[in-house]
Amino acid sequence: MSRIFGAVCQNGYVVRDIRAAMDHWINVMGVGPWFYIDRVKTDYFRHRGAESGVEMSIALANSGDLQIELIQQRNDAPSMYREFLDSGREGMQHMSYWTRDYQALYDRALSLGYKVGHEGQIGGEHGRFCYFDTESHPGTIVEISDISGGKGRFFEHIKQIAATWDGSDPIREVRAR
Template sequence: MSRIFGPVRQNGYVVRDIEKAMTHWVEVMGVGPWYYIDRVQTDWFRHRGVDSAVEMSIALANSGDLQIELIQQRNDAPSMYKEFLEAGHEGLQHLAFWSKNYQALYDEALRLGYQVGHEGQIGGDQGRFAYFDSAGHPGTVIEISDISGAKGAFFEHIRNVSADWDGADPIRPVSR
């Protein structure tokens, strides 16, 4: 439990091959089903304060209450995902904290001195997210995500389905 951000709700892994990563999580780890979005449509995305046309695919599954996110960037646009891979890393890149009062949490993080690395929005005002730089070590970037709208309901659905998953239909494409 973070005294600033609350409980960790998601571990985010940046990978070079999302299909291979999903297969690993299903076959080796027994985690699924995966909700796979081949090309995420962002309303806007900024990297270090500058608009960026990042293209990415994501997959989401739960292990208990912890959501696992896989992210594969599909182009060379500036992002913290690209920086992570270019630094020679692959794997756990961020820990995510969710809020129904996103703006207050965002403002508090800035007040405490956190610096935004990249941020964006998916599906309207209640789909905002921000990643804060952490100079610590790989795998400790902090993400905050607004779950007050449809994204929160989608995340809850994924958690509920995973609780009774029997291994069938392990990868479930989501059209956006």
């Protein structure tokens, strides 16, 4: 439990081949089903303060209470995902903390000296997210994510489906909105 952010809710893995990564998690780890969005539509995305046209695919599944996120960046636009891959790494890149009071947590982190690496929004005001530039050790980037709207309901749906998953229909395509 973080004294600043609360409980870790998600581990995020940046991968070069999201299909191969889902297959690994399904067939080797037994985790699923995966909710796959081929091309995520962001309302905005900024990397180190500058607009970026990042294109990415994501897949989400739960292992108990912990959500696993797979991210494949589809272009060379600036992002912390691209920085991670360009440094020769692939795998766990961030831990995400979820909040229903995003602005308060965002402001608190900034007041404590955290610096924004990249941030964006998906699906309106209650879909904000921010990755702080905290990687002094591989895989320790801190993300905060607003779950006060539709994203929170979607995440809860994924968790509920995973709790009774029987192995069927392991990859479920979700249309980007």
